[in-house]
Amino acid sequence: MTVSSVPDARRNASPYLYGLEAAAVTRVLEAGQYGHTAVTEEFERRVAAFLGVPDAVAVASGTAALHAALLAAGVGPGDEVIVPSMTFCATVQAIVAVGAVPRFVDIAPATLCVTDQLVMEAVSGATAAVVPVLFGGRPVDLTAVRGELAERGIAVIEDAAHAFGSRTGTHRVGATGALTCFSFGPIKNLTCGQGGMVIPRTTREADRLRRLRLLGVVQPQDERANATTYRVDSFGLRYQLSGINAAIGLAQLDHFATTEHARRRLWRAYRDALAPMDGVTLVDADADRAVPHLCQVRVPAPLRDKVFAKLRARDIGVGVHYPPNHLQPAFAAWRRPLPATERVGEEVLSLPFHQHLTKTDTALVVSALGEALTSAGGA
Missing domain, CATH: 3.40.640.10 (Type I PLP-dependent aspartate aminotransferase-like (Major domain))
Structure with a gap:
C-alpha cells in the first residue's frame, strides 16, 4: 500500500473544518x-x-x-x-x-x-x-x-x-x-x-x-x-x-456533536481492525467516556523503531506521543527512575487519527501495520 491508496493516512493528525x-x-x-x-x-x-x-x-x-x-x-x-x-x-x-x-x-x-x-x-x-x-x-x-x-x-x-x-x-x-x-x-x-x-x-x-x-x-x-x-x-x-x-x-x-461522534467511531474502527492482530497492544482510550484525541498501540521495544520506519517509508503518518520528559536534557535535573514510562516510551506508536480518515482507511493502515510488524520481526 502506498500513499496514493490512502492519501489521508500521510498525516498523523489534521484539522477538520466544517465550512463555516x-x-x-x-x-x-x-x-x-x-x-x-x-x-x-x-x-x-x-x-x-x-x-x-x-x-x-x-x-x-x-x-x-x-x-x-x-x-x-x-x-x-x-x-x-x-x-x-x-x-x-x-x-x-x-x-x-x-x-x-x-x-x-x-x-x-x-x-x-x-x-x-x-x-x-x-x-x-x-x-x-x-x-x-x-x-x-x-x-x-x-x-x-x-x-x-x-x-x-x-x-x-x-x-x-x-x-x-x-x-x-x-x-x-x-x-x-x-x-x-x-x-x-x-x-x-x-x-x-x-x-x-x-x-x-x-x-x-x-x-x-x-x-x-x-x-x-x-x-x-x-x-x-x-x-x-x-x-x-x-x-x-x-x-x-x-x-x-x-x-x-x-x-x-456548533458542530461538536458531530466531532464527538466521528472521533469515537474512528477509534472503534481501529479497535475492531486491530482485535485479531498479535504483537501489538491497543492503548485504552475509554471511548465510551472520552472524545479520543489519539489512537495508540504498543509495539515491543526491539521492533517499534523498525515498524515506525517501515510505515513512514510507505507514507503512513505514524508518530510517537511522547518521548518521556524526564529523559529530556532540559529536565535532567529532575530525572528519576520511572520504569513503566520508560518502557512505554520505547513501545508506543500513534496511528493516523483525524476525521478525514474513513473506516476503510483505518483497515488499510492496520493492514500495513501488520505487514510492517511481520517484516520487522523477520529482519
Whole structure:
C-alpha cells in the first residue's frame, strides 16, 4: 500500500473544518474585531454553557492556559508539582516557567495516565499542585484522593489539552471541580487555529486569570479608551485570545456533536481492525467516556523503531506521543527512575487519527501495520 491508496493516512493528525469557519473569520475581520473583543467573550460563554460551568477564561494557547492556571493557583518558586513524564513538553515547561519543580511520576501502561495511588506516593511537604494529564482524551479520576489533596492545600490542575468534550460520569471534563486547562490548537478536538481555555474554580480565581491574561491591567478596554491612564495592580502576560481565533472556535462548537461522534467511531474502527492482530497492544482510550484525541498501540521495544520506519517509508503518518520528559536534557535535573514510562516510551506508536480518515482507511493502515510488524520481526 502506498500513499496514493490512502492519501489521508500521510498525516498523523489534521484539522477538520466544517465550512463555516472562513465566513466567521471574515465577519470578524470586516467588523475590525481583531483583538480580544465581544466575540472572545461570546466564545467563553458558549464553552461555559457547553461544559455546564459558571465561567471560562479564554487564553492564547493551551500552554498559556497551564501557565496562567499555575499562577492563579499560587504555585511559585520552589514549589513541587506532581506531573507525569508521559506528556507533551509544554506541560513541564509551564511548571518550570513559574519557578516550580516538576516531580515526575509514573503512569499506568494500559492508559498512559497517572493513578491516585501513583500521585499520593509522590506527595511531599513541598507539593503545591498535581497536574494529571488526560492523555489521549481519557478522563483521570482522582476523586478518591481529591479531599486529602485539598486538606493539604494541594491544587489539582488538569491538563485536558487532549480532552475537550470528554466526560467523567455525567459531567464533561472541566465541570468536576478541578482547575482545568484546554488547548484549542490546530489538531485538537475543537480548534481555534490556536487558543486555550482555563475553567476556574471560583469567581476570585476567574478574576485573577483575567488580570493575568491582560498584563495585570484592571480597567476594561472600553474604559481605557476614554481615560488618560490605566491601572496595573499585578503581574500579567499578553495571553488574550483574539476575536479571529474565537470566531473559529464558535463555528467548531456548533458542530461538536458531530466531532464527538466521528472521533469515537474512528477509534472503534481501529479497535475492531486491530482485535485479531498479535504483537501489538491497543492503548485504552475509554471511548465510551472520552472524545479520543489519539489512537495508540504498543509495539515491543526491539521492533517499534523498525515498524515506525517501515510505515513512514510507505507514507503512513505514524508518530510517537511522547518521548518521556524526564529523559529530556532540559529536565535532567529532575530525572528519576520511572520504569513503566520508560518502557512505554520505547513501545508506543500513534496511528493516523483525524476525521478525514474513513473506516476503510483505518483497515488499510492496520493492514500495513501488520505487514510492517511481520517484516520487522523477520529482519
